[in-house]
Amino acid sequence: RVKWNDMIHTSAKAYEMGGSQVYLKEGEEFPLHEMFKAIAVVSANDASCTVAEHLYGSIEDFVDAMNDRAKSLGLKDTHFGNETGLPDPTHYSSAYDLAEISRELLKHPIVLKYTSIWLDTFRGGKFMLRNTNELIKEYRGADGLKTGHTDEAGFCLSATAKKGDFRLLSVILGASSDAQRVEQSERILDYGFRNFQWKLIQKSGEIGKVFIPGAYPQHVPVKLNADFGAVVPRGSDLLIQTHLVVNQGLKLPIKVGQPIASLKAYVDGKVVAAVPAYSMVKVKPANFIIRLWRAFWDMIQSLFKRKK
Structure with a gap:
């Protein structure tokens, strides 16, 4: 088990990561909550690598754990090939599966503390973080959840918003631009809030x-x-x-x-x-006596019913 204040050590592998990053240097250390913020706000691949290694000792074991979790959730169209989401022939998912993953993630409300950040800093204020999820700035009630983009996958967004006690999720995959994934997310969420409601039953x-x-x-x-x-x-x-x-x-x-x-x-x-x-x-x-008494009582009741 880990704590949010645990210090996370940057390995050479994490230092060499490409794509979105916060430019971690080999040997640099930051508390887990700072690393998680970098992952949630700007999709920092180097932070993802560092946290994965800290949690499971190696990227391979972390990815295995991700796939085991996917199986336990009953996901049939998901397989993780790495910890970052960067292109890999063995790395794939579906809109439905990503919605299930997102719903599971929302069972931990502290995640929203980080995914709802619009602007923040890293490395003691020296590095500016700006959320890649434009929806949290443009849509009332939006507070997450995660963007993704590669040339192969297009612009993707698992979004969530809450109005009153009613929270919805939407998933957009393969959009042609950041603006389109935001627009399509807004349309889906608008449809959901307009046509459905949350009802407390019991x-x-x-x-x-x-x-x-x-x-x-x-x-x-x-x-x-x-x-x-x-x-x-x-x-x-x-x-x-x-x-x-x-x-x-x-x-x-x-x-x-x-x-x-x-x-x-x-x-x-x-x-x-x-x-x-x-x-x-x-x-x-x-026991036998209780069963015998019940049988006798059932017989008496059936006799009274016949007389009526």
Whole structure:
């Protein structure tokens, strides 16, 4: 594990990096937060190389870790060939995969502290940093996320903006100019904010009970660990219905905090979002006496129903 104030040493390899950079010199040291700022604001390849080596010991191991993470996220159209994004025949991705990566990155809000910087300095004020993402200056609510450009890929931008409690992402690949990637990002974000809304569906905490046959207890209280919401078309928020659905194939015993159900949100019969629900109690198999009593009670209830 690393800390933001850890000093990062510049290697000869990092010193020799081309493309966008902050002109690190071999042996120079800066705290991690300064290196990260250089990466986030001006796409500094030399800083990327230096941080990768510090985190994993070598570029190769860092790239392997990137690809392992991509697989764990279920990305099918992404493979990293290096740590910088510079042209490489084995380096590729898609707009969808980059959106997934961006969404994962946004789970760490501190990233936005750096991607929202427009102007700053590096090397004690001697080197000026100007964000390559023009959108953060031109679009209300924009605070990230990352640009990219090579002759092969064109002008690219994974952008994010927030209005109220509603945050959106857009991804543009292969634009012909910086102005075009900004314009297209604005159009996508405008469309999203105009036609969709964020709806809080259920706050965190206990949300009900699920029935698990053969268990003790058989009516198990469940909770959400975080607030549950969804992006829905504007005007459809009143049409949202929710159903608590127990997971199939559950095996007893069940531990406290184990996911055993899903809370699903529907609009017009279609699932628009789902979130795990977690057991609030220990659940074990019901013993013979409890099962016998339940069978007897079920029989009594069925007799009363027949008489009615």
